Amino acid sequence: xxxxxxxxxxxxxxxxxxxxQNAREAVKDRTPQIRPSDGSLLSRLVSPYKPKNVLLVNFQxxxxxxxxxxxxxxxxxxxxxxxxxxxxxxxxxxxRFLPKTADTDLLRARGGGLLRGLSLLVxxxxxxxxxxxxxxxxxxxxxxxxxxLVNTNxxxxxxxxxxxxxxxxTGPIPMSNGPLIPQYDxxxxxxxxxxxxxxxxxxxxxxxxxxxxxxxxNANAGMTVGLSPGTQVSVxxxxxxxxxxANRYTYNPFINSSIGVTITxxxxxxxxxxxxxxxxxxxxxxxxVADLVFRQQVMDTVSGIARLYTDLVSLNEDVxxxxxxxxxxxxxxxxxxxxxxxxxxxxxxxTRANASVAAARQALITAEGLVRQQELIVKTAITxxxxxxxxxxxAHIVPTNPLTVPGQEGFQPLPALVSEALRNRPxxxxxxxxxxxxxxxxxxxxxxxxxxxxxxxxxQNGGLAGDLNPLAPTVPGSLSLGGYGSTLGQVFxxxxxxxxxxxxxxxxxxxxxxxxxxxxxxxxxxxxxxRRQQLQDQVRLEVADAQESLRQARAxxxxxxxxxxxxxxxxxVELQTFAVGLATNLTVIQFQDYLAQARSTEVASKGAxxxxxxxxxxxxxxxxxxxxxxxxxxxxxSVPRPPDALPQASK
Numbered sequence: 001x002x003x004x005x006x007x008x009x010x011x012x013x014x015x016x017x018x019x020x021q022n023a024r025e026a027v028k029d030r031t032p033q034i035r036p037s038d039g040s041l042l043s044r045l046v047s048p049y050k051p052k053n054v055l056l057v058n059f060q061x062x063x064x065x066x067x068x069x070x071x072x073x074x075x076x077x078x079x080x081x082x083x084x085x086x087x088x089x090x091x092x093x094x095x096r097f098l099p100k101t102a103d104t105d106l107l108r109a110r111g112g113g114l115l116r117g118l119s120l121l122v123x124x125x126x127x128x129x130x131x132x133x134x135x136x137x138x139x140x141x142x143x144x145x146x147x148x149l150v151n152t153n154x155x156x157x158x159x160x161x162x163x164x165x166x167x168x169x170t171g172p173i174p175m176s177n178g179p180l181i182p183q184y185d186x187x188x189x190x191x192x193x194x195x196x197x198x199x200x201x202x203x204x205x206x207x208x209x210x211x212x213x214x215x216x217x218n219a220n221a222g223m224t225v226g227l228s229p230g231t232q233v234s235v236x237x238x239x240x241x242x243x244x245x246a247n248r249y250t251y252n253p254f255i256n257s258s259i260g261v262t263i264t265x266x267x268x269x270x271x272x273x274x275x276x277x278x279x280x281x282x283x284x285x286x287x288x289v290a291d292l293v294f295r296q297q298v299m300d301t302v303s304g305i306a307r308l309y310t311d312l313v314s315l316n317e318d319v320x321x322x323x324x325x326x327x328x329x330x331x332x333x334x335x336x337x338x339x340x341x342x343x344x345x346x347x348x349x350x351t352r353a354n355a356s357v358a359a360a361r362q363a364l365i366t367a368e369g370l371v372r373q374q375e376l377i378v379k380t381a382i383t384x385x386x387x388x389x390x391x392x393x394x395a396h397i398v399p400t401n402p403l404t405v406p407g408q409e410g411f412q413p414l415p416a417l418v419s420e421a422l423r424n425r426p427x428x429x430x431x432x433x434x435x436x437x438x439x440x441x442x443x444x445x446x447x448x449x450x451x452x453x454x455x456x457x458x459x460q461n462g463g464l465a466g467d468l469n470p471l472a473p474t475v476p477g478s479l480s481l482g483g484y485g486s487t488l489g490q491v492f493x494x495x496x497x498x499x500x501x502x503x504x505x506x507x508x509x510x511x512x513x514x515x516x517x518x519x520x521x522x523x524x525x526x527x528x529x530x531r532r533q534q535l536q537d538q539v540r541l542e543v544a545d546a547q548e549s550l551r552q553a554r555a556x557x558x559x560x561x562x563x564x565x566x567x568x569x570x571x572x573v574e575l576q577t578f579a580v581g582l583a584t585n586l587t588v589i590q591f592q593d594y595l596a597q598a599r600s601t602e603v604a605s606k607g608a609x610x611x612x613x614x615x616x617x618x619x620x621x622x623x624x625x626x627x628x629x630x631x632x633x634x635x636x637x638s639v640p641r642p643p644d645a646l647p648q649a650s651k
Contacts, residue, residue, distance in 0.1 A: 059384050062087040065392065067643045074379075074395040075646050078309050082627055083639040084382035085305045086298070091123040091162070092634060093384070095297040099635075102290035106283035111185040112226055114177060115279055118286055120430070122297045124163040125304030125381045129374045130311025130607065160377055165300075167293055169431045169531035170438050175524055176517035178444025179270040181279055182226020193218040208247035215253075217241040228273045230266040235259075239484075247469065251480065254466025257487040260498075262458045269450040278440050285433045285440075292426035292433075295624075298634045299426070301381075302627055303618040307611050308378050313399045314607035315371045318600055322364040325596035328571075329353070329360040332588060344581075356589045360596070400644065403606050409554050414544055417620055421543045424621025428539055431532040438525045445521040448514045452506035460498040463490030539619070546616035553609040560598070560605040567591070567598040 065084055068075050086092065098118060105115050197214040204210050222236040236259070243253035270276070333353040339345040375397045380386045387393045422428060465486035480486065490496060508514070574591045617623040624631065633639050 057093065061383050061385060061389065061392070062638075064639075064643050065383065068646065069391070069395055070646055072395055074392075074397045075400055075644075076309075076378075076397050077400045077644045078306060079627070079641075080644050081305050081309050081378070081382055082302055082629065083641065083643075085301055086629065086634045086639050087637050088382055088384045089301050089305075090384060091125075092297055092301055093637065095122070095294045096635060096637070098293055099287065099290040102283070102287045105286055106280065109181075109279040109283040112181050112183040113279075114181070115283060115286070117174070118290060118293075120167040120289070120293055122165050122167060122293060122300055124165065124300045125308060126160050126162055126377050128308045128311050128377050129159060129370045130308075130314055167296060167427045167430055168434065169535060170434050170528045171524060171531075173524070175438065175441045175521045176445050176448070178278075178441070178448045179230075179266075179275070182228070182230060182232060182276055183224065184226055184228075186223055186225040188221070188223045190221045191218060206248065207244075209245055211245075213245045215243045226276075228276050230270040230272065230276050232264040234262040234264075236262075239487075249469050251464070251466030252469040254464060254480075255484050255487045256462070256464045257484070257491055258460055258462040259491055260458060260460035262456065265455045265457075267453045267455055269447060269452045272447075275443060275447055278444055282437045282440050285437050289430045289433050289437075292430040294635065295426040295631055296430070298629065298631060299618060299621070299623050302629055303614050303623050305378075305381060306614045306623075306627065308374070308381060309399065309401075310403065310607050310610045310614070312371070312374045312378055312397065313401070313403050314603050315367065315374050316399060317403070317603045317606075319364070319367045319371055321596060321599040321603060322360065322367045324599070325592065326357070326360040326364050328592050328595075329357040329589075332592065333357050352589060356592070363596075400647070403610050405554075405557055405606060405609055409550075411547065411551065414547060417543050417547060417616075418540050420622065421539050421620045422536070425539055426621070428532075428535055431535050435525070435528045435532050438521075438528045442518075442521050442525050445514075445518045449511065449518055451508070452504075454504045456500075456502050456504055458498070458500040461491045461494045462496040462498065463487040464496075465490065542619040543616070546612065546619040550609070550612040550616050553605065553612040557602070557605040557609045560602040564595075564598040564602045567595040571595045 062084065064080065064087060065074070068080060102118055105118070109115060195214070195216045195218075197212075197216070199212050199214075201207050201210050201212050217240070219239045220237065222234065224232065224234045226232050238256075238258050238260075240256045241253060242256065246252070265271075274281075333350070333356070336345060336349045336353040340347050340350050376387065378397060379392055379395070383389070383392055385392075463486070465480045465482040465484075468481065480490075571588075571591045571594075574588050578588045614623070617626050623629075
């Protein structure tokens with residue numbers, strides 16, 4: 001039995017040698033090696049049966065956000081907001097698992113398993129209060145009694161919910177598996193069995209007894225392994241010790257051993273290195289796709305944070321506009337009140353001025369509410385625990401970067417921007433890899449159309465040895481006396497060799513399943529190619545639209561600046577005219593409302609220009625470079641740059 005155990009260990013080492021090439025190739029990739037660090041023989045034998053440690057998720061906020069707080073105020077620059085998102089945003093944290101998941105698929109493919117696939121969904125931050133159709137502007141000029149727009153979107157899910165997009169171009173339905181992939185990971189099996197059989201015999205001539213007793217011990221081992229050409233190698237090592245009370249056996253007890261090797265080589269279906277490594281090639285491409293999806297998630301998050309920050313600054317500036325409008329309304333109210341007391345105006349003018357004060361105060365309350373709501377959305381996007389931390393929840397965000405519009409705009413030609421987008425966009429590069437993967441998978445579907453024709457070869461060496469049965473007839477020249485050592489000697493001397501070779505054909509007569517799979521998979525490849533072209537067209541459209549939006553936003557901002565300047569002059573003239581009694585109180589109130597609207601329009605148009613610029617940077621794939629974001633920092637979730645200096649406390 002010890003000799004058998006030693007021989008079985010040789011099979012285990014042979015299995016390790018057969019997988020050594022795959023292990024060496026795996027080093028070139030990111031394939032996770034499920035192996036402990038000590039490298040001992042026992043650890044290597046045990047490691048394939050232990051799970052690889054996966055780190056727990058840390059839901060604590062990074063220290064940066066607390067370093068930026070002072071006296072309940074969160075002083076936040078755009079750079080710090082982006083750094084906080086890279087460290088804390090859960091959408092980015094979620095996508096950090098995708099490249100690691102792709103690594104496990106490659107490991108699975110190297111072992112001969114089917115791929116489990118990847119989720120290619122990315123999340124964008126919520127639109128926010130100042131997003132599309134956001135109530136930034138207030139309509140203070142409708143009717144004789146101004147009525148501000150009251151915010152009714154505080155619980156609007158569309159403003160506070162994330163937007164989800166998929167980067168998949170291959171569709172939700174997987175392609176067929178094609179021919180089976182060889183099992184690259186060697187499988188060693190062993191069996192130890194003992195039997196005691198007692199049977200009555202109806203013919204004593206055959207056994208020499210009417211009550212046959214048999215004792216049998218089986219100790220067998222085997223190994224199967226697949227090779228990349230499609231070859232299946234099976235090695236068997238069988239051992240049987242047999243004893244009986246029958247007197248017709250020449251040897252009793254005896255040991256029968258054999259070592260056999262069977263090689264099955266497909267000649268048509270399932271033949272070819274490229275064919276049988278197609279899942280490995282797909283998994284390698286999927287690793288690249290996972291990296292691109294992660295990059296796209298970082299881009300979407302950074303652009304979303306920049307947009308939310310821009311809207312927060314705009315909303316804060318709009319609060320200042322509403323405060324100035326309230327100040328003007330209160331000043332007019334006091335002037336009218338004094339004139340009524342002096343008897344130069346009718347009391348109704350005080351009522352009208354007071355109504356204007358109430359409307360301006362209501363507009364200010366609404367604007368301040370919009371700021372608070374936008375702050376909640378921003379804090380949720382740049383933290384891990386959302387609003388669970390009371391210190392974060394109670395902090396008021398003080399944006400430290402004002403919105404600035406450059407004096408001159410240098411617009412690049414549209415073809416140059418499109419070329420830059422086609423070169424930089426990760427979603428487009430990922431679409432190309434997905435189409436390539438579908439074409440690789442199609443090669444397997446087409447190969448499955450072929451008949452199965454396998455070349456099968458078998459080589460086996462046997463041996464038998466035992467003690468002569470004194471009750472059996474004597475056979476002169478017996479060569480098989482001895483024990484297990486004699487049996488193994490016969491096996492390895494090849495005293496009793498056996499050979500076999502043949503062809504095995506499996507021919508489906510109609511082959512409709514394989515034909516249907518091949519046609520359907522080819523149709524899916526064509527659909528993927530169409531979706532990739534659609535994505536390219538969409539990229540071109542996004543770039544052109546973003547460039548045109550930037551032009552319009554620039555023109556709108558310049559027009560709003562001029563309109564605000566003219567409204568300021570108009571209010572000044574009306575106040576002077578009103579002071580000498582040549583203008584009515586209602587006219588002054590209307591012109592003050594026009595000025596408030598013009599100032600809000602200027603704030604909104606400035607924010608729209610900044611957001612149009614962000615949209616162009618995202619469309620061309622340069623948003624990360626423009627904001628000095630390194631993708632490795634995003635992957636680590638740690639930005640080494642220190643937080644911006646806080647403003648000096650006033651004395």
